[in-house]
Amino acid sequence: MKKYRKWSVFLIACSAIFLSVLDLFIVNVALPSIKTGINGTDADMQFIIVMYIIGYASFLITGGRAGEYFGKKKVFLAGMLIFTLASLFCGLSQSATQLNVARFIQGISAAFMVPQGMAFIPGLFPDQKERIKMLGIYGSIAGTASVIGQFLGGLIPDLEIISQSWRLIFLINVPIGITAVMLGFKYLKELPVKTTGKFDFIGSLLLMLTLTAFIYPLIQGRELGWPIWSITLLLLSGVLLLVFIYYQQLGVGMGKLPLINSGSFKNFDFRMGLLISLFYYLVQDSYFLINTVNLQRGMGISSARTGIYFVCQGLGYVMASMFFTPLVTRYGKSVSLAGSVIMITALLFHLIVFNSNAASQLYIGIVLFVYGIGCGTILPSLMTISLKSIPEDKMGTSSGIYLTLQQISVALGVALVGGIFFSKLQHPVLISQFSVAYQWATLLNIGFLIVVSALLLLMSKMKQT
Structure with a gap:
């Protein structure tokens, strides 16, 4: 593969980590503007960050294994497309609930597209020294995305392009995501798949429920004065954690690949x-x-x-x-x-x-x-x-x-x-x-x-x- 072609494919693969990091940091500075735009609460501001992370954390390992099972190119394109659509829904949201549901979907889709982007690097750069260099550049792209995100997250809400300019911090993902999908479909080559073993969807769901049952009442319970349901959910999160641990140990005993x-x-x-x-x-x-x-x-x-x-x-x-x-x-x-x-x-x-x-x-x-x-x-x-x-x-x-x-x-x-x-x-x-x-x-x-x-x-x- 010609050098310029390698770099082109490498940059397509890096679009996943760039968008996922950008979307996390661009939100941080814009939170007060978003809160005003959706008439949200202080808890809603926390959930804008947390819902993305819960979706990402719960399916990150499963997302990596999905690429090995279905094909990294297919999962990369599907994850990028869903991330782009979720970004569109974020930008069009009219309430805190709609926005945080879309943020949750963003997090899940990021968990599927990011591991695939990194998985293309060894095949593009088989030489170890060159690979280490490109992994360093990959990390630099993530760092650059965080800086750009913080700058745009502060600048965009103050622009008067549309009536609620904060929406643009999500909508700018749409043209980038569509471009990445189109270029990825054309230039990315599918890597060999491994159909042995199954990825742990049940474990991912248990982890997601455990995190939600623990973190949701910590945020919303404080906002509402710690009602009984919030205490109950916190206790339930402990039970779910034990079920999750037992399920993982059970999977090892049965020879399955646990989360x-x-x-x-x-x-x-x-x-x-x-x-x-x-x-x-x-x-x-x-x-x-x-x-x-x-x-x-x-x-x-x-x-x-x-x-x-x-x-x-x-x-x-x-x-x-x-x-x-x-x-x-x-x-x-x-x-x-x-x-x-x-x-x-x-x-x-x-x-x-x-x-x-x-x-x-x-x-x-x-x-x-x-x-x-x-x-x-x-x-x-x-x-x-x-x-x-x-x-x-x-x-x-x-x-x-x-x-x-x-x-x-x-x-x-x-x-x-x-x-x-x-x-x-x-x-x-x-x-x-x-x-x-x-x-x-x-x-x-x-x-x-x-x-x-x-x-x-x-x-x-x-x-x-």
Whole structure:
């Protein structure tokens, strides 16, 4: 295959990760505008993020296996087409319920299209060195999508192209998605399928029900004053979790391919890496939620300017990931520990700088940039810490477990930290309440990052002894 043809097919494959990441980050900055447009509640803002993640996390492993069973090209095109249609429905939604149902479908379709996009890379670049290089570019495209998403998420709602310009943050996916489907149909070549074994749809459904029964009452229950049904759902989520674990163990005993194979958990690095990642990802998207709302509603900063501020964070992330990622192989967990310390320090400065309506624009940009440096220092190494000693035959299953836990942690963080933030806002909401709410929520995120630092130190000491 000619080089330019390889690059063309590679970019088509990358459209899946680009759209999925763009759609997650573009929403973060636009949440206040969306809330106004659909007459939503604070809980609805959390669900706009969470419903996408629940759909994505529940079917991520199943989506990867579906490509092996039905054909990666077919699943890629089907996932991209459904994602595009769901984006159209998001942009046309007239209520919070309609929007969040469409977001849920977006998440499920992303879970099927993203794994296929990555699966095309080994066939396009069989040389190991070239493949590693292209995987790095693949990751850079995801990072670039996050920066573009934050910028557009702030800019688009302030445009006066249509009466409710926030709808365009979803509608811009439509031409991109249609183009990707048309080019993918023409240029992508189908990879060999594996018809042995079955993918675990029942396990995916059980995981989805467990996550929904746990996260939904955490968000909606707080909004409604913790009615009995919310407590009942929380208890039911525990029962569903036990059923899910039993079903997975039953599948292993019967020789089936379970959604999550418990054998990976016998690996010390994997267990500790998952625990560290859990606490880190509790912070990741909850940070964007509380800062977006505080900047726009608490400090009166426009959506467009908020987007520009978050671009500062994104640039810090990209720069740090490019510089510090190569140092992980040499200095190990010390690099990750440095990243968590930088993030904690930056959040402490957030509490100072973001506590004033007259905060300097320069200082806001600087603290966001430093926070991004911390993220870019620790985040790229988390998956390496978790998977570095996993045997090759368990790598696929283990990476699927890691990515699923990553998304579950993000949703849980939005529910917990967002819940603390919004619980401090009384009705009617006063501007002075945002400062208190922001302090409580940010202190909780600092606590999570302190746990991350402590676990990294513990892991280093246990390895030395």
